[in-house]
Amino acid sequence: MFLYIKNIFTLKIYKWIKGKSNMIKNIENIEELKEEISRLKKEVDINQILAIDTPFIDSHSDFAVINIPSYGHQGHNLIFMADDKILMFSSGNGKEIDKKYERIMNKKFGRSTISIFMLLRAVLKNYSHEFVRIREVMNTLEMDPVLDSIEDTGRILRKLTDRMEGLFQIIIELKEEDIKWFNFSLVSFEYDLFTTEARYWLERCRSHVYRIASLRTKSEIRSNRELNDTMKKLTVIMTFLTIVSIVVNVPGTVGAIFGIPALSNAYFEEHVTFLIITLFSTTVLSVLLGLFYWKKLGFK
Numbered sequence: 036m037f038l039y040i041k042n043i044f045t046l047k048i049y050k051w052i053k054g055k056s057n058m059i060k061n062i063e064n065i066e067e068l069k070e071e072i073s074r075l076k077k078e079v080d081i082n083q084i085l086a087i088d089t090p091f092i093d094s095h096s097d098f099a100v101i102n103i104p105s106y107g108h109q110g111h112n113l114i115f116m117a118d119d120k121i122l123m124f125s126s127g128n129g130k131e132i133d134k135k136y137e138r139i140m141n142k143k144f145g146r147s148t149i150s151i152f153m154l155l156r157a158v159l160k161n162y163s164h165e166f167v168r169i170r171e172v173m174n175t176l177e178m179d180p181v182l183d184s185i186e187d188t189g190r191i192l193r194k195l196t197d198r199m200e201g202l203f204q205i206i207i208e209l210k211e212e213d214i215k216w217f218n219f220s221l222v223s224f225e226y227d228l229f230t231t232e233a234r235y236w237l238e239r240c241r242s243h244v245y246r247i248a249s250l251r252t253k254s255e256i257r258s259n260r261e262l263n264d265t266m267k268k269l270t271v272i273m274t275f276l277t278i279v280s281i282v283v284n285v286p287g288t289v290g291a292i293f294g295i296p297a298l299s300n301a302y303f304e305e306h307v308t309f310l311i312i313t314l315f316s317t318t319v320l321s322v323l324l325g326l327f328y329w330k331k332l333g334f335k
Contacts, residue, residue, distance in 0.1 A: 062124050063125075089200075090201035091201060094212060114151060148216070162202065173246060185247065192243060
């Protein structure tokens, strides 16, 4: 009889704990999320929270909210914790639980702890993939430093760095703050490793911000070099045009001389053929010298 009562009592305790651990509800519709929060009688403006573009955590005595925006189709990831219920608004992050954590799931707040932990890991993976994509773009810009592309990449990288800093702040607060829905002791070792990984990716983002400055300097040097080359080409063009104008002025001068009857009859009337050959030769020689000078400077 005593054993029977003990087993019943143990079973009730188990069901109570299991009930505490099965309070997660995954929601994929924003209107459904609002309805669920209204049933809990918590005054929270979900639209205002989702409008925030950086990760943050807002903890109160009776509820807590974690909002973590992500890249791609995943959009926002929001966790609302109140009383004995956890609402997770996510497009897929944190829903797959590793088998090694199954033994923790039935512990008090074990399911909420693991679900939050899985979500944080999924978001960090999402951020790291975005960083790898940005790094590949920067590697391309190393070979062809286009200023507009560098500025666009710099803005995207700064946004990622801000998000990574916000995510890291959430990780630290969950570890240090007393938030009852997250029991750090259940995943202490894995969480410390995860914190180290998050710090690593944050430092990578920060270091590449300085790399953007280096790419910007390289682009400016390239622009100055191209400007100098352009000025050099313009100088050569002006020189060539000056030579051509001089050549063109020679026949004009001679024509003017021929236009003076007294002078032309006295000096050039008997040597018209020689004069034409001289003018033609001088013009051709001037053009050839100009082209030779142009080729010598390396222009086509």
